[in-house]
Amino acid sequence: MEARNEFVPFSISHPGEILGEELKERGIKQKDFARQIGMQSTHLSSLIRGKMDVSEKIAARLELALGIPFADWMNLQANYHYYSRVIKERDEEEYLALQKEKDYADWLNLKCVYDYLGIRHQDARSRIRQLEQNECLTGAFEYDLGYYRKSNKCQVDERNMRTWLFMVNNEACKTSLENEYVVGNAALAAREIATCANEQILTVAKIKDILNRHGIVYLHVPKLTKTPVDAYSMRRNGRYVIAATYRYNDMDKLAFDIIHELGHVALHIKNDNDAFIRMDEAILDAKEKEADKFASEMLIPSSVWKSMMATGANSLNPYCIVEQLVASAKIHHISPTMAVARYKKESNLYNFPKYRSAKIS
Numbered sequence: 001m002e003a004r005n006e007f008v009p010f011s012i013s014h015p016g017e018i019l020g021e022e023l024k025e026r027g028i029k030q031k032d033f034a035r036q037i038g039m040q041s042t043h044l045s046s047l048i049r050g051k052m053d054v055s056e057k058i059a060a061r062l063e064l065a066l067g068i069p070f071a072d073w074m075n076l077q078a079n080y081h082y083y084s085r086v087i088k089e090r091d092e093e094e095y096l097a098l099q100k101e102k103d104y105a106d107w108l109n110l111k112c113v114y115d116y117l118g119i120r121h122q123d124a125r126s127r128i129r130q131l132e133q134n135e136c137l138t139g140a141f142e143y144d145l146g147y148y149r150k151s152n153k154c155q156v157d158e159r160n161m162r163t164w165l166f167m168v169n170n171e172a173c174k175t176s177l178e179n180e181y182v183v184g185n186a187a188l189a190a191r192e193i194a195t196c197a198n199e200q201i202l203t204v205a206k207i208k209d210i211l212n213r214h215g216i217v218y219l220h221v222p223k224l225t226k227t228p229v230d231a232y233s234m235r236r237n238g239r240y241v242i243a244a245t246y247r248y249n250d251m252d253k254l255a256f257d258i259i260h261e262l263g264h265v266a267l268h269i270k271n272d273n274d275a276f277i278r279m280d281e282a283i284l285d286a287k288e289k290e291a292d293k294f295a296s297e298m299l300i301p302s303s304v305w306k307s308m309m310a311t312g313a314n315s316l317n318p319y320c321i322v323e324q325l326v327a328s329a330k331i332h333h334i335s336p337t338m339a340v341a342r343y344k345k346e347s348n349l350y351n352f353p354k355y356r357s358a359k360i361s
Helices: 015-026 030-036 041-048 056-066 070-105 110-117 124-132 158-174 185-198 204-213 251-267 286-299 302-309 318-331 336-347
Strands: 216-220 229-236 239-244 275-279
Touching: 015 030, 015 041, 015 056, 015 070, 030 041, 056 070, 070 110, 070 124, 110 124, 110 158, 158 216, 158 229, 158 239, 185 204, 185 216, 185 251, 185 286, 204 216, 204 251, 229 251, 239 251, 251 275, 251 286, 251 336, 275 286, 286 302, 286 336, 302 318, 318 336
Parallel strands: 216 239
Antiparallel strands: 229 239, 229 275
16 A cells, blocks of 8 residues: 555545535535536536546636636546545455454464554554564464364364463563573472472572573463463573463472473473474373383482381371372472372372461462
């Protein structure tokens, strides 16, 4: 579309319509005016209905009859021709932009994307123009949702999932790190986080600091509706990224999830666009099991866990077992709540309110 600095109106009035309004204001009948300017009534009617242009000859007659300058009529006609073309082109572009929005909406939750990016334009052309300036948009259509496994019980809105992944990638693009990742850093970071978790001094700030020092981007991106994501790890443009949703306000679970993702970084993520998502109701494939084992070993080594569980209790009552487990955990410098969390998972018994994890802080 040819660009001009002036505002493009929603619609443009034909000079004939303006003439019709002028005659009404002056109380002049069309038949009388047609005779006055020497014009057939049918031709004047066509002019007023916008079916005929204002020629130089007509403009001269209108100036003589109404006192409205010849130049004004010619400018009105020229502007009508110009803006009619511009408005038509704009409307065609708006239609194409709306079609694009429909295509994007098949893949992404556009309302969430627009809110996230701060896109507030009323016209689709401006919305699409700003959206397509985002470097991460193309990647949103490349996200392979097959790299996570889910059961039939786990309801996932795949448009929202792609939208969440787009948000993670966008945040990652905006984040810079001074330190580069070196092979082995994932295990080092995991040990530091596990130590802080067992000392019960772990915070979000500590997690971010530890990961950043080891060349790993850390992001908090809240989940969207029907995206039961806990954590996510990927490599993009040579950088490793871990994102968490804080879906559960549970610091021990967050520690496990982050170390689980570090397991993927250490063991599985080797190339750009490799990625893993940790979700509820996941069907654990071999790599997920390996990442779980990595996290469990970092937090409570199997030899220590075996020793703790071998301590024994004077009763088969689960509450007595838990109390003995907590006492043993303290001896082994393991967080009591972390030990109880592991016991809950392995025993499938969860009603131990006395030993709840700290909230995320």
